[in-house]
Amino acid sequence: MKQKKGSLLSWHTEWIMSRFPFQLTTEADYDAAYRFSTESPEAFWEDVASHYQWRKPWHTTLEWNFQEPDVKWFLGAELNITENCIDRHLSDKAEQTAIIWEPNESHEAAKHISYRELHDEVCRMANVLTDLGVTKGDRVCIYMPMIPELAYAVLACARMGAIHSVVFAGFSANSVADRINDSSCKVVITTDAMSRGAKQIAVKAIVDEALTQCTSVERVLVVNRMNWEVPMAEGRDVDYRKEHAHAATIFEPVAMQSEDPLFILYTSGSTGKPKGVLHTCGGYMVYAGYTFSNVFQYKTGEIHWCTADIGWVTGHSYILYGPLLNGATTLMFEGIPTYPDAGRFWEVVDKHRVNIFYTAPTAIRSLMSAGIEHVLPYTLQTLRALGSVGEPINEEAWHWYDTNIGKNRCAIVDTFWQTETGGIMLTSCAGVTNSKPALAGLPLPGVQPILVDSNGNEIEGNDAEGHLCFKFPWPSILRSTWGDHERCRQTYFATYPNLYFTGDGARRDEDGLYRIIGRVDDVINVSGHRFGTAEIENAINQNKHVIESAVVGFPHDIKGQGIYAYVILAKGSEANQDMRDRIIETVAHEIGRIAKPDKIQFVSGLPKTRSGKIMRRILRKVAEGDVSSLGDTTTLLDPTIVEEIVKGAN
Ligand code: WTA
Numbered sequence: 001m002k003q004k005k006g007s008l009l010s011w012h013t014e015w016i017m018s019r020f021p022f023q024l025t026t027e028a029d030y031d032a033a034y035r036f037s038t039e040s041p042e043a044f045w046e047d048v049a050s051h052y053q054w055r056k057p058w059h060t061t062l063e064w065n066f067q068e069p070d071v072k073w074f075l076g077a078e079l080n081i082t083e084n085c086i087d088r089h090l091s092d093k094a095e096q097t098a099i100i101w102e103p104n105e106s107h108e109a110a111k112h113i114s115y116r117e118l119h120d121e122v123c124r125m126a127n128v129l130t131d132l133g134v135t136k137g138d139r140v141c142i143y144m145p146m147i148p149e150l151a152y153a154v155l156a157c158a159r160m161g162a163i164h165s166v167v168f169a170g171f172s173a174n175s176v177a178d179r180i181n182d183s184s185c186k187v188v189i190t191t192d193a194m195s196r197g198a199k200q201i202a203v204k205a206i207v208d209e210a211l212t213q214c215t216s217v218e219r220v221l222v223v224n225r226m227n228w229e230v231p232m233a234e235g236r237d238v239d240y241r242k243e244h245a246h247a248a249t250i251f252e253p254v255a256m257q258s259e260d261p262l263f264i265l266y267t268s269g270s271t272g273k274p275k276g277v278l279h280t281c282g283g284y285m286v287y288a289g290y291t292f293s294n295v296f297q298y299k300t301g302e303i304h305w306c307t308a309d310i311g312w313v314t315g316h317s318y319i320l321y322g323p324l325l326n327g328a329t330t331l332m333f334e335g336i337p338t339y340p341d342a343g344r345f346w347e348v349v350d351k352h353r354v355n356i357f358y359t360a361p362t363a364i365r366s367l368m369s370a371g372i373e374h375v376l377p378y379t380l381q382t383l384r385a386l387g388s389v390g391e392p393i394n395e396e397a398w399h400w401y402d403t404n405i406g407k408n409r410c411a412i413v414d415t416f417w418q419t420e421t422g423g424i425m426l427t428s429c430a431g432v433t434n435s436k437p438a439l440a441g442l443p444l445p446g447v448q449p450i451l452v453d454s455n456g457n458e459i460e461g462n463d464a465e466g467h468l469c470f471k472f473p474w475p476s477i478l479r480s481t482w483g484d485h486e487r488c489r490q491t492y493f494a495t496y497p498n499l500y501f502t503g504d505g506a507r508r509d510e511d512g513l514y515r516i517i518g519r520v521d522d523v524i525n526v527s528g529h530r531f532g533t534a535e536i537e538n539a540i541n542q543n544k545h546v547i548e549s550a551v552v553g554f555p556h557d558i559k560g561q562g563i564y565a566y567v568i569l570a571k572g573s574e575a576n577q578d579m580r581d582r583i584i585e586t587v588a589h590e591i592g593r594i595a596k597p598d599k600i601q602f603v604s605g606l607p608k609t610r611s612g613k614i615m616r617r618i619l620r621k622v623a624e625g626d627v628s629s630l631g632d633t634t635t636l637l638d639p640t641i642v643e644e645i646v647k648g649a650n
Pocket of ligand 1: 267312313416417418419420440502503516518519525528529530
């Protein structure tokens, strides 16, 4: 890359004559950009990156190998992502709404937060965190409901160069503790309590319980949400209300190296405890902003609503960073789809005149099953594009979404991506590229998918099925897993040499569009949330009545996949409903309610091979209710156990 002397602004605007517009609005633009992005990926991403504001240009666009792995984008460049998300818009959009906040209770007033207010609140939070001793590189755990202060907290960390680790506020104290300890967080930001639908949750008490297992946390910043009186530990806990009152509304963004960490986000894999996926500043920024603009074809003034929680990657990239990088108005919803009734989403769409609506198939299926009478009272006339994410969408749900929500006039994008990819990888671009019901679609420019067989040989041509990998890095590919780079290598880069392996199976159709089939490893996707079967087994095994367990997924009408647990109880423990409830409580305690088994079958043994390996294939078949073709069971240590399991299946 050529470096230009002179002011940074002139470098930014003059340095490169963009070959392509930032937003590709025609199929021809997409085709040309895609071709160029595979022929000259570095030049392509330089072009995209030139649309952002950098403090200092990069001297090397990309260095990479997938063996170690070691991927670095925009080396030598300096930036602060919040300058691009906030400050950059203050010249022309200071009074425009950045965030619309819709509370859990429909009778409570919504908030409209302008870019100016967002700037001031993020700076306030950054100043308070500075007073608490947080500096560049420190890890900050954020465990909060979906309130504006959550957005301020995330962006404040990014502005000061602290590494945020947002933990979804549905995880248990044990899970919070594991995540805090894994990355030695110095500060936790939380609230007194929260409400989710009709439930109230004592958030601060969960943090207090977690912190009995943690030594790294020095301070806890407590934001008030529910006016609860909560115990405050002297010298550790700080009431944000008091600090906020005198915090300054200016905070100079810290200049970050492109490859400095931006955030850690924990996600489950097939083995062990959840791992901290690491994303870095420059590449993540470039990719989140670019994909948001192109996939949803965002136009100035539109209202974008992604219904995810910021505790998941979808919330990071498409509630906060992606939209704000584009100067968009993004809606943040505190509640759930079914409270006070199953019309809540549609009420919010009409109320705030939402143009882009992005949700998960599980929500669509659950609202579909609630009945059309919850949709009919609303016009939904402002909607232009609909999105789906997190799990494969079945055709029935796709058509229901298209007909009843999109009124057959909205573009639908089914976006495939992962915590590890940082942003959307395979999808159609709303109204621009080819889209088919229940197919994710084409790769975005800069994305090079490849299907391989189980030996790692490429399956070429269309009409093919295999394991989905990517063969070239994109700017927001994960850089590592926190504290354990070898685990990153093993999990994603060791299965197939020189490829990033997603863990998913996929089909490429006759037009080159991808359909995601689902995980091919021991990860199950429950309502769009990822869990490792081993992670749930470990939780179940914590129950003192349990000797051993094996967990598999099974098809579930609403959740996509449900959790089916086979459990061996200790002698003398009674196999009854009460025991099932106790095991569910154990899982809720160890991980959180979101991971509780849907079905528990008590068994006297598990189908193991002579080498002690559980034959999960058999357990999956039984859980699916398909016992006609259990395959060869003669290699089992005790083939009679299969008969027992089949008889006892529920
Ligand atoms: C699955 C969520 C089918 C997939 C952004 C992937 C999908 C995992 C889709 C990542 C989709 C995500 N169609 N399956 N459109 N999107 N998945 O890390 O199995 O929570 O590997 O990221 O969800 O889940 P994660």
